[in-house]
Amino acid sequence: MTTSRGMLLVMADIDPAIERDFNEWYEQEHLTERMAIPGFIRARRFTAVEGSPEYLAIYDLESIEVLNSAPYRHVVGAGKSAWTRRMEPQLRNFTRNVYVTISDRQH
Numbered sequence: 001m002t003t004s005r006g007m008l009l010v011m012a013d014i015d016p017a018i019e020r021d022f023n024e025w026y027e028q029e030h031l032t033e034r035m036a037i038p039g040f041i042r043a044r045r046f047t048a049v050e051g052s053p054e055y056l057a058i059y060d061l062e063s064i065e066v067l068n069s070a071p072y073r074h075v076v077g078a079g080k081s082a083w084t085r086r087m088e089p090q091l092r093n094f095t096r097n098v099y100v101t102i103s104d105r106q107h
Contacts, residue, residue: 002041006064007099011053012091025087026057033075034059039066053093064098 014022031043042060066072080088 002062004041004060004062004104005101006061006066007101008059008061008067009095009097009099010057010059011093011095012055013053013093014055014090015092018090022087022090025083029081029083030087031057037066037069037071037075039063039069039072053095064100067098 026045031045034040035043039062040059041062044058046056046058048054048056061067
């Protein structure tokens, strides 16, 4: 099992009128692209029960250097699909944070 040494956290709200398209894009394309990048270990999505933004995605990374790799830079740059270019401007209250692991305990 590969150990996670970093994490990418993304939060956003989305207009309810396009929520279905947003979720289809995230599940069918966005997560698939990210998980194909070497160094992405796991992806999880959540929806808020309390607080906001409504949507949260957490990506466990081998290290934060993955975010500087050529495959990652490609999908966030010149390799963006038309669907991604259509969805990204729809994100509201967008937050993107990058973390390094300082402690990792399991029950």
